Amino acid sequence: MESAIQLKSVDISFAVHGAKPFRAVAGADLNVAKGEFVAIVGPTGSGKSTLLNAAAGLLKPSAGRVELGGQELSGLNRSAGYLFQADALMPWKTARDNVAISLEINGVPRREALARADEWLVKVGLRGFGDRYPHMLSGGQRKRVAMAQVLIRDPEILLMDEPFGPLDAQTRLIMGDLLLDLWQQDRKAVMFVTHDLEEAISLSDRVVILSTGPDARIIGDFPIPLERPRDVSEIKLTPEFQTLHRDIWHLLKEQVLKAYGYNSEKRA
Ligand SMILES: Nc1ncnc2c1ncn2[C@@H]1O[C@H](COP(=O)(O)OP(=O)(O)OP(=O)(O)O)[C@@H](O)[C@H]1O
Numbered sequence: 001m002e003s004a005i006q007l008k009s010v011d012i013s014f015a016v017h018g019a020k021p022f023r024a025v026a027g028a029d030l031n032v033a034k035g036e037f038v039a040i041v042g043p044t045g046s047g048k049s050t051l052l053n054a055a056a057g058l059l060k061p062s063a064g065r066v067e068l069g070g071q072e073l074s075g076l077n078r079s080a081g082y083l084f085q086a087d088a089l090m091p092w093k094t095a096r097d098n099v100a101i102s103l104e105i106n107g108v109p110r111r112e113a114l115a116r117a118d119e120w121l122v123k124v125g126l127r128g129f130g131d132r133y134p135h136m137l138s139g140g141q142r143k144r145v146a147m148a149q150v151l152i153r154d155p156e157i158l159l160m161d162e163p164f165g166p167l168d169a170q171t172r173l174i175m176g177d178l179l180l181d182l183w184q185q186d187r188k189a190v191m192f193v194t195h196d197l198e199e200a201i202s203l204s205d206r207v208v209i210l211s212t213g214p215d216a217r218i219i220g221d222f223p224i225p226l227e228r229p230r231d232v233s234e235i236k237l238t239p240e241f242q243t244l245h246r247d248i249w250h251l252l253k254e255q256v257l258k259a260y261g262y263n264s265e266k267r268a
Contacts, residue, residue, distance in 0.1 A: 001033035002069075004157050004189030005055055005080075009064035012050050021062070024050045026215040028064070030208060032157075035187035039200035041252060042210030043259035048193040051210075052159050055191055056082055068157075081155030085165040087146035089134040095121060096130035099148045106153070120148035124178065140171040144178070151182060158183075158190045164199070176203055176232040184229055197252060201244055202232040209252055212259040220251045 010028040013021040025047040032038045040048050053059040054066055057077040066073040089098050099117035104110060121130050124144040134142055143164065150158070163179075164172040180203060183190065194200050200207045201224055209220035226240055235241050 001036070003067070004032050004034045004036070004069070005077075005191070006031045006067045007051070007054065007061075007064070008067065010051070010054055010061040010066065011063040012047070012054055012059055013062040023062075023215050024213050025054075025210075026217055028218055030218060032189045032191055034156075034189055036206065037183065037187075037190040037192065037204045038206045038208060039192045039194060039204035040208050040210065041194060041197055041200045041248075042216065043212050043252075043256045044195065045259060046210040046213050046255070047216040048195075048210060049161050052161050052191060052193050055157075056080055056159050077157070077159075079156040080159050081150035081153055081157070083146060083150050083158070083160045083163040085162040087134075087142050089142055089145055089149070091134050094131050094133055095126060095137065095145045098134070098145055099152055102149050102153050116152060117148070120152045121145070123151075123182065124148045139167055140175060143167060143171075143175055147175075147179070147182070156188060158188050158192075160190065160192045162194055163192075165194075172199065173233045179203065180228075180230060180232065197245065197249060198236060199232075201226075201241060201248070202230060202235050207248055209248065209255070212255045219255070220248065222248050 007028050007030040010025065011023060012025045013023045016022050028051060040051060042048050050059065054061055055077065057073050057075055068077065068079060093101065096114060096117045099120050100113035103113040103116060118130060121127065124147055126141060126144050129137065129141065137145065164175045167175060176199065192203060204224055207222045207224060208218055210216045211219045222244065224244060226235060
């Protein structure tokens, strides 16, 4: 399958004042094909966000390279749309304007941008909410606006960093279903960071496991051959899901325990 984004032997180190550089991620090799949904899971501090930031071009690898369709990425990754845990809505703009701005900054005339923003608000289930300001929306509704804001630009790659992290469990499931619905219509390559293994399995085609940092490595790469379309709450009840969960958790648990050990030693 054709590659959308590829990390080749990527190391990422941070300068630390008065100490030797801190190598968060070491030797990461990851190839995400066009149309593939890959989840990245690992204990806290294992470098999930760091890897995503390298894919976004926000961080430059200290060794190795990031490639887009075979070309080395330099500077910002302009073919990617980025959805963070905290949404980036502008409080002084309505939901409609928050979505339309994504097109307006690329030169789309305002009338057209507003018309397309309205279509996207319908797609994310917010018909009739266009005139509301972010503070008049629930957390889940704001997340829908943020999703429309990213998807309206039609990015080739979606980079998502715990996008549903702050939401309650029920809303997370609903947002997972919405994401899969939209993704099915027009498959993008997705890198989806989460610490929630159930969420990772229920959404993705592959689950990649990072070891505890520093020097975190990719230590597992599991295909998820569950049928699509999926219902993210129903799929968890199937024996296939449970077998996958057991196998992957076996590997992840060890790292999670190590992460706690490492942190408690550090604290002591
Ligand atoms: N700018 C920075 N300077 C120094 N160290 C950093 C910097 N950014 C991240 N780190 C370190 O790199 C490691 C990986 O951080 P990262 O945020 O990628 O982890 P994560 O897996 O996304 O964690 P979490 O699940 O807790 O969000 C951590 O040990 C963190 O302290």
